[in-house]
Amino acid sequence: MVTGMGGIQGQAPLLSVRNLRKSFGDREILKGISFDLVAGKTMVLIGPSGSGKTTVLRCLNHLEEPSGGTIMLDGEAIGGSFIGTDGKFVPSGEREMAAQRRKFGFVFQRFNLFPHLTALENVAIGPRKVLGLSRNDAQARAAEKLKRVSLAEHMHKRPSQLSGGQQQRVAIARALAMEPRLILFDEPTSALDPELVQEVLDVMRALAGEGMTMIVVTHEMTFARQVADHLIFMADGHIVEEGSPEDIFTAPRNEKTQGFLRHVLNR
Amino acid sequence: MNFDWAVVQMAVPLLLQGTVMTLKIAAVAGAFGLTGGIALGLLSLGGWAPVRLFVRGYVDFVRGTPLLIQIFIVFFGLPVMGLRLGEFWAGVIALSLNCAGYVAEIVRGTVGSVEKGQTEAAMSIGMTRGQILMYILLPQSFRPMIPALTNDLITLLKNTSLLSVISVYELTRSGQAIIASHFVPLEIFTLLALYYYVIISALSHLSRFIERRLPQW
Numbered sequence: 048m049v050t051g052m053g054g055i056q057g058q059a060p061l062l063s064v065r066n067l068r069k070s071f072g073d074r075e076i077l078k079g080i081s082f083d084l085v086a087g088k089t090m091v092l093i094g095p096s097g098s099g100k101t102t103v104l105r106c107l108n109h110l111e112e113p114s115g116g117t118i119m120l121d122g123e124a125i126g127g128s129f130i131g132t133d134g135k136f137v138p139s140g141e142r143e144m145a146a147q148r149r150k151f152g153f154v155f156q157r158f159n160l161f162p163h164l165t166a167l168e169n170v171a172i173g174p175r176k177v178l179g180l181s182r183n184d185a186q187a188r189a190a191e192k193l194k195r196v197s198l199a200e201h202m203h204k205r206p207s208q209l210s211g212g213q214q215q216r217v218a219i220a221r222a223l224a225m226e227p228r229l230i231l232f233d234e235p236t237s238a239l240d241p242e243l244v245q246e247v248l249d250v251m252r253a254l255a256g257e258g259m260t261m262i263v264v265t266h267e268m269t270f271a272r273q274v275a276d277h278l279i280f281m282a283d284g285h286i287v288e289e290g291s292p293e294d295i296f297t298a299p300r301n302e303k304t305q306g307f308l309r310h311v312l313n314r
Numbered sequence: 315m316n317f318d319w320a321v322v323q324m325a326v327p328l329l330l331q332g333t334v335m336t337l338k339i340a341a342v343a344g345a346f347g348l349t350g351g352i353a354l355g356l357l358s359l360g361g362w363a364p365v366r367l368f369v370r371g372y373v374d375f376v377r378g379t380p381l382l383i384q385i386f387i388v389f390f391g392l393p394v395m396g397l398r399l400g401e402f403w404a405g406v407i408a409l410s411l412n413c414a415g416y417v418a419e420i421v422r423g424t425v426g427s428v429e430k431g432q433t434e435a436a437m438s439i440g441m442t443r444g445q446i447l448m449y450i451l452l453p454q455s456f457r458p459m460i461p462a463l464t465n466d467l468i469t470l471l472k473n474t475s476l477l478s479v480i481s482v483y484e485l486t487r488s489g490q491a492i493i494a495s496h497f498v499p500l501e502i503f504t505l506l507a508l509y510y511y512v513i514i515s516a517l518s519h520l521s522r523f524i525e526r527r528l529p530q531w
Contacts, residue, residue: 110434142442149440159435162531163453173439176449207531218435225439 059122061086061228061260062107067116069102076102078284079116084229084277087258091271091292094281095307100264103281104231107262108151109144120150120228149177152222152230156237158214160206166193166217167202170224178225192220196250212243216250229260236267268311272296280304321498325489325505332488333509339406339484340471346410347470348463351417358422359447369418376415382476384408389480405477413470420462424455457528464521468514475510485509 060083069077076099084090092100105111107118109126118125125147127138139147160169170189174180180188193202196216206214215235222230232251236244248270255261255274265271271278272292279289280301288301299305358369376384388408392399399407428451436446478487489506493499 108438110437145437145440145442148437151438153435153438155431155435155438157431159431161432161435161450161454163529172449173441176445177440205531221435221439 058085060084061121062262063117063119064107065117065119067103067106067118068114069099069106069111070114076284077106077113080281080284080286081116082279082286082289084260084262086228086260088276089255089259089261089263089274090277090279091275092262092264092279092281093266093268093271093307094287098281099284100281101233104153104233104262104264107231108148108153110153120147123147145177149173149225150228152225152227154215154218154222154230154232154235156234158206158211158218158238160214160217160221162206165203165205166198166209166220169206169217170221173221173225188224189220192223193217195223196220197246210243211239212246215239215247219247219250219254223254229262230254232261232263232265234264234266236265266311268296268308280307282307318498318501321492321496321501322505325492325502328492329485329488329505329509332483332485333513335483335488336471336474336485337513339402339409339474339477339482340467343406343409343413343474344467344470346406347413347466348417350410350414352421354414354418355421355425356447358418359425360443373415373419376412377419381408381412381473382479384412385476385480401477401480401482405474405480405482409470409473409477412473413466416466416469417463420459420466421455424459424462425451427458428454457525457530460521460525460528464518467521468517471514471517472510 062084064083065081067077067080068075080099080103082090092103094100102111106113107125113126124136126144127136160166161172164172167186167189170192171185174188175182175185178185190199190202193199196219198213198216198220201209201213206217209217219230219235235251236247239247244267248267251261251263252270252274263271263274275292277289278292278295280287280295280299280303282303288295288299288304295304296308299308354369354372357365358373360366385405385408388411389401389404392404392407425447432450432454433446436450441450474484475486477484478490481487483491486506489502493502
């Protein structure tokens with residue numbers, strides 16, 4: 048078996064993004080983002096605030112409608128399909144879009160748990176209502192996912208009774224319960240008190256180790272360096288530099304990357 | 315000032331009949347108004363644009379015209395449409411239609427004010443618009459809706475007095491009948507005010523009780 052970054056070149060990518068663009072009014076946030084991601088790998092996006100990292104994630108599962116470009120997951124165009132020989136793009140209907148969206152797990156900065164449901168119900172509601180599992184099966188799956196994020200003993204509590212770190216782990220379990228093809232993490236530790244950051248990063252580290260495909264937007268540079276298979280530095284809506292975390296952290300070539308890293312690493 | 319206490323004594327039991335009718339009208343119109351209003355509110359939150367526009371227009375009409383005029387339109391309009399339902403049902407229908415417009419707006423406003431992250435989280439696990447409404451937004455909206463809905467029910471209760479103009483024998487009308495035969499307007503209108511006040515206080519208490527009993531997170 049071929050391992051390491053050199054070995055993945057020949058594999059067909061799970062996710063393939065080409066020339067992704069997004070404008071809000073006449074403000075262009077993403078100016079053409081392209082990348083491939085192979086199954087089982089973790090990609091980390093870093094860069095200054097306002098560089099468009101979060102918008103990339105939100106466009107991938109169409110929480111924001113992209114203004115242009117293509118997103119292919121498993122060879123399927125997300126948000127619509129190309130019809131006929133001339134490849135005309137036809138946008139998905141609402142149901143189709145919802146079905147595509149659940150192939151991406153999404154973990155939000157502010158958790159966004161459902162406050163009226165217990166931890167178990169938060170995780171079970173997707174499998175129950177969207178995947179159509181029976182009540183028992185959905186709850187069994189939810190309990191298993193909560194155990195995986197070490198929250199088995201808290202599963203009957205409501206979000207308001209949980210700490211921020213615990214809430215974010217429930218949110219990860221909620222994403223896992225849909226058995227997505229990959230999970231998108233949007234600054235998952237930015238809203239947490241410093242002492243709660245590690246428990247969330249530990250869960251994410253374990254997931255990466257188990258071969259979950261992930262894209263992570265984060266300001267946690269130590270985590271990025273340890274976990275990323277591929278690191279992307281973004282600024283002003285462009286990918287400025289990308290490569291292995293070792294290369295970028297030790298020998299950044301672009302001066303924007305150098306400036307950013309100097310700033311965040313306090314060098 | 316001569317306050318005629320003898321008339322008051324005579325009027326108290328007579329007005330109770332009117333009170334029963336007022337409560338009956340308010341209960342029926344409240345039930346229809348709430349059901350219809352919730353349905354309209356949900357429709358206006360749904361995806362279909364023509365329906366949304368229709369509800370928008372309906373709510374605009376209800377809020378933009380006096381209830382008294384609406385009552386007359388229903389009262390004189392129903393027979394034209396071949397429906398001879400009598401003044402009680404004409405009144406109930408007019409009040410229901412009016413109440414539904416206001417309730418629709420409350421439902422739309424409250425559900426719409428649930429934090430946007432809730433909808434996004436539900437979208438991210440693949441829920442459709444209807445599912446998000448049903449399982450995520452509505453359950454979180456019940457409690458915050460209660461005070462506004464109570465206000466509307468109180469308004470509805472006060473508005474039942476307008477049905478006196480189409481001769482529904484409710485509380486105000488029963489008072490007017492006593493005034494007509496005994497000419498004691500001040501005594502009777504004061505008494506009427508007291509009756510309404512007691513009914514509405516009871517309603518407010520009930521609403522606060524319900525609000526306390528609903529779960530909060």
